[in-house]
Amino acid sequence: MNATKATLFCIILFVATFLQAQTTPGLLPLIQNPQGRHFMSLDGKWNYILDPMNNGLSANGYFKEPHVDNKTTFKEYDFSTSPTLNVPGDWNTQNATLLNYEGSMWLKKAFLFHPQSGMRYFIYFGAVNYRAIVYLNGEKIGEHIGGFTPFNVDATSQLKEGENSLIVWVNDTRQADGVPTLKYDWFNYGGITRKVRLLEEPATFIENYKIQLQKKSLHHVAGYVQLNGTTPSQAVTVSIPELKLVRTFTTDAKGYVAVNLNLPAKQLILWSPQTPKLYEVTIATKDDTVKDDIGFRSIETQGRDILLNGKPVFLKGISIHDEAAYRNGRIFSASESKILLTWAKELGCNYVRLAHYPHNEDMVRTAEKMGIMVWEEVPNYWDIEWNNPETYANSLNQVSEMISRDQNRANVIIWSMANETPQTPARNRFLSNLVDYTHTHDNTRLVSMAMLRGDKSHNLLSVNDSMANKVDVISFNEYVGWYEGDNSRIDQVSWQIDYNKPLIISEFGAGAVAGLHGSPTERWTEEYQAEFYRKTLKMIDERMPKIAGMSPWILKDFRSPLRVLPHIQDGFNRKGLISDQGQKKEAFYVLQAWYKHK
Structure with a gap:
């Protein structure tokens, strides 16, 4: 596409987004x-x-x-x-x-x-x-x-x-x-x-706010408060009683005010998996008061490291779908979220990838209290209509609502724009615009996407995605030993990934039916899945460039109409380390042991 057409497409995307916001009756800022x-x-x-x-x-x-x-x-x-x-x-x-x-x-x-x-x-x-x-x-x-x-x-x-x-x-x-x-x-x-x-x-109320540490700072808050109503210009007080901090600001004619706070560095306990500290933060006007439990932390990259509060952290993760254990329906309570997150903690995780769409708010807040870092994602999944301005406006709105809802959650460290999307110029423009929007509206978190591989040769595996220069973290899915050959194939490959950015293996996995046993060479058995994990983890240790973390696929078996093999899948994706009825498979303990020593 030439420059003129590319410019025209960007204009169309902008107009479509603007028109959606203007013509959807009753759809207000979150x-x-x-x-x-x-x-x-x-x-x-x-x-x-x-x-x-x-x-x-x-x-x-x-x-x-x-x-x-x-x-x-x-x-x-x-x-x-x-x-x-x-x-x-x-x-x-x-x-x-x-x-x-x-x-x-x-x-x-x-x-x-x-x-x-x-x-x-x-x-x-x-x-x-x-x-x-x-x-x-x-x-x-x-x-x-x-x-x-x-x-x-x-x-x-x-x-x-x-x-x-x-x-x-x-x-x-x-x-x-x-x-x-x-x-x-x-x-x-x-x-x-x-x-x-x-x-x-009240007539004028606190609509939205961001009270988070400034990028690269361990004690300075750079955020905002946005009011909605007929009296936009008024005093707003932000207080953190435990830190004995009270500051008053005045909003402008649009009800907006930037919030800058210097937190006492010596008393401040930064949020981390080891110390998931949350402070009660009160935001008040003369007519309205909102309280929230907020943690403070810094997340950034340095070469191939992800730095949490200035120190390298390895993301010991697992992927999760928003589907309840045992009853296999959409999660609708904090207690059901906690079941899955407790399993993740038992596995040894300090991090979860919430795939492939924003999960319920209880999941994110419960993980925050439990000291679990989170990857959140919008469902630009596989292939969508990349050239359709209305599809872009829809995706952009989902990104905006995801950020607006969770921008004060200390455990959310990665916004993901997509999963396994084939490379085309239209896809690159679509996702580049989303990345730019996300960086502009929240530069305190990392941006990534789960990419497909782009190998150098049959046995030299790699990642080669034109979006790599846009994202902060290179994340990729790989299924060597499951969709590509059997377990013996894992021993035959090596890796070369040239980007000087943190690498996350966003997915790898193999299917197994809980309770089905046999040879490690027999697919769908617990033994095959366990051997797959042993070989893959050895490959990561010995033949892969330094990675910053991973989120194998997946914590629990989940429903999927694509998975139709009778007596094996029966409408479920069976790559879970735990069955849909809570049975831990052998591979669960293989990964648990690896994480214990990582």
Whole structure:
């Protein structure tokens, strides 16, 4: 593509992004830290109606919900007598008949409320997969695209005294122009999969903030506070009681103020896996107060090292999907997140790759308290419509919402832009723009992506990706011994990777059925998987350039419609070190022993 066409494409991407922000009704800047605010939970039983033909989207659709006697006047639906589902929760695993349903569903929550004069109200959704249109008392108040990031809609003008009716149209049909696109290696759980809260805020409130250490500093905070409302210019106080620090700032005419704080270096305990220290931080105006538990740490690179708080750290990791142990549905509680993270800690991990999309906020916050570093990712997975401006705008919005939600989490050290994407000029432009956006909006973390290999010869393996000059960390997936030859192939290869940047093996792994035993040369047995790990770890020790960390694939077996081998896969990816029912395979202990001495 020549320079003129490339410039035109960038302009189109910008316009598409701008138009999406301007034309999506009710889609507002994300309100950060909903659990630290005044809210009413809207979780619980919601009535639902299946609508595979989208009949309810007509002008007088299901969201209007007129009250009729169904004798002299009728309607052909009734939420009040319809079945219920738990929210948060996916519909697939709550009702066996819905396991493989993809399409539209209407969900309704009736609730009593008493709005207070002068207050503003927002409905905050942790995530809805994949498209959502939100109606309150018969009127549309917002919509959202993207199945793994939060959004909030303004409900102030539509809330009423007494009983209110919240209805959400949800559609999880895979789209060719979607992010992710039509084909991916995990289960498409539909529904309102994360918590729903009704937030109560004053006329001018604290919308967003960043209180994190400045890049390359171990004691200086360089952040901001953003207000939303009719009185944007006012005093904002930031305090950290444990450090006896109180500072007051004044926002500008747009409600924004830069926050600069010098933390007492001698008293400050930096966040790390060994000392996952969090400080209570209070941000207050005359009308609003938000509290958050925030840790302070520095993350940067030096040659092939990743430096945590100025010192090299090796990322002893594992990849994880946002799927619950035992019941194999979308995770919707902190306790289910903790089960997986506890297994990761038992394995010896100080780090997890949350693949291949932003996980629930409880997962990130629980990991932070447990001293586990985190890689977060948006689902630019395999191949998407790289030349489509709307697809780019969708991806950019997911990046923005991911950063906005978790920019104060000390354990989040890597933002990942993609996984296993084939190299093309269009893909390079798409991802380069995302990397530039991410570096601009958060330069305190590292940016990476899981790349494919680019070998020098049959037995000399390497990475050769044109995005390598854009990212901070070179990450790559490799499956020598599984998709490429058998275990003997691992002994035949060596590596040469020329980039002077930290290297992370973002994936490697082999499948095994828990309890299936046999020869180390017999695929799908625990012995084969264990031998794969022994040989791969020896290869890392002896024939691979220095790496800064790794996140083998994967902690737990997970659902995937791509995996159809009868009596072996049965709809599950079996590369887990632990089965979907919690059985630890032999390879778990092989990796555990290696991490113990690393």
